Amino acid sequence: MIRVLYPLRTYLIVSGGKKETNVMTADWVTIISRNPFIICVSIAPTRYTHKLIRKYEEFVISVPSMEMLKDVWIAGTESGPGKISRMKISFTPSKTVETPSISEALANLECKVIEAKDYGDHTLFVANVTNVTYKSDAFKGDRPNLRYKFIAHLALNEFTTFEEKVYTP
């Protein structure tokens, strides 16, 4: 019954370097520490991304908007770098890692692995975020701008986004 924690945000994980780049979709991402900025992502050992992260010890978390939903779907359901040619994304060099960032994404977090540990059917990668780039209007005033439709995953091929309404207690 993992679904009781859903909807969860959906992100893209870019792995590899300039010559072998892969992109997958991941819901199981969160923040561990604010200062220094440390995150974790859980990835199944069967994924091609898993091999590339093991090899390069770095990756990029890209934040897609609803406009990229078809790309999110391809990244999440097809295996290996061949899918890149069927996606409408373009890569741009990252600043602190060899893994490229995604130009169309709302944000890109450059990550360097500090620990990898297997739990159950997945590997938890813990990583320092060494650089962040983002579309400034999408995170104006240090808060997400809900006019940009951030994606959340419901189940299988069902996704949703947020109301633009802000609730205060």
Added chain:
Amino acid sequence: MIRVLYPLRTYLIVSGGKKETNVMTADWVTIISRNPFIICVSIAPTRYTHKLIRKYEEFVISVPSMEMLKDVWIAGTESGPGKISRMKISFTPSKTVETPSISEALANLECKVIEAKDYGDHTLFVANVTNVTYKSDAFKGDRPNLRYKFIAHLALNEFTTFEEKVYTP
């Protein structure tokens, strides 16, 4: 710039036992493994909840709806079990852990700690989910029912919820 990963879902973390129960708010929660069901939550060592999880080695993740927003705010901004009396929640016994569940929550995940490790300014608690209870209508067909307003955190005292619309790629 941790905000580039927001909005993130907001959950309640119940800690302690029947005699000393505390509740805090946490955004930094995710799934690590599906089978077995393993999750992680990141909690600052300054939090009272941190001490109680260390002591009991168990906790409960409760899923609040927007109707509980004031309780979420109290749980997130006040320290120590004294705040419970100012919240409109009631506890119900859990099945596999001494830490109680929250009756009003959409779901309660009973968790037993399998590892605790410090990263930066927080401790990452990895835990087996040993039992899950939930309001069946809120997760009908193994997917969240968006008529139940699941809470996501934007920044400080700003929260939002999801559109009821489902997007398919």
